[in-house]
Amino acid sequence: MAEPMTLTIITPDAVVYDGKANFFVGRAIDGEFGVLPNHAPMIIALDVAPLRIDDPEGKKQTFAVFGGFVEIENNKVSIITPNCESPEAIDIDRAERAKERAEGRLSNPTPDIDVERAEHALARALLRLKVTKRI
Known part of the structure; x- marks a missing residue:
C-alpha cells in the first residue's frame, strides 16, 4: 500500500485535524470526490458537506465542513475552511x-x-x- 498522505484541516481559530490519512472523501461545489495517497496536485473548492477521513489504523472520522478549499501537493493535503466541527463538538x-x-x-x-x-x-x-x- 502507498505511504499515507499528511492531512491538515485549518480554520481561522484552530487546527482541527493534523495527521495521516489513507483516503478522504468530501463534496466539492461540483460534486463528490475522493483522494488517495500520491494524488495529482489539485485545488478543490469545497461545499457545505461532510468530510470523511480514513486513517492508517482503519479509523473513520467525519467532520462537518462549511466550505473552503483543499490543496493537494506532494502527498500533503491542506484543507482551509471557515469552520469545521467534529460530531462531538x-x-x-x-x-x-x-x-x-x-x-x-x-x-x-x-x-x-x-x-x-x-x-x-x-x-x-x-x-x-x-x-x-x-x-
Missing part, C-alpha cells in the same frame, strides 16, 4: 432549533426575511445533524 439541541427556525422562515417568507440567509442556515443545521447521525 456539535450541540445537537442548538442544531435542531436552528433547523426549525430556518424551516419556519422558509415556509412563511415575508418581505423582511432574507431567504438566501435562511437557506444557508438550514443547510448548516442539516449538515450538523447529518454528521451527528440525527438525520
Whole structure:
C-alpha cells in the first residue's frame, strides 16, 4: 500500500485535524470526490458537506465542513475552511432549533426575511445533524 498522505484541516481559530490519512472523501461545489495517497496536485473548492477521513489504523472520522478549499501537493493535503466541527463538538439541541427556525422562515417568507440567509442556515443545521447521525 502507498505511504499515507499528511492531512491538515485549518480554520481561522484552530487546527482541527493534523495527521495521516489513507483516503478522504468530501463534496466539492461540483460534486463528490475522493483522494488517495500520491494524488495529482489539485485545488478543490469545497461545499457545505461532510468530510470523511480514513486513517492508517482503519479509523473513520467525519467532520462537518462549511466550505473552503483543499490543496493537494506532494502527498500533503491542506484543507482551509471557515469552520469545521467534529460530531462531538456539535450541540445537537442548538442544531435542531436552528433547523426549525430556518424551516419556519422558509415556509412563511415575508418581505423582511432574507431567504438566501435562511437557506444557508438550514443547510448548516442539516449538515450538523447529518454528521451527528440525527438525520
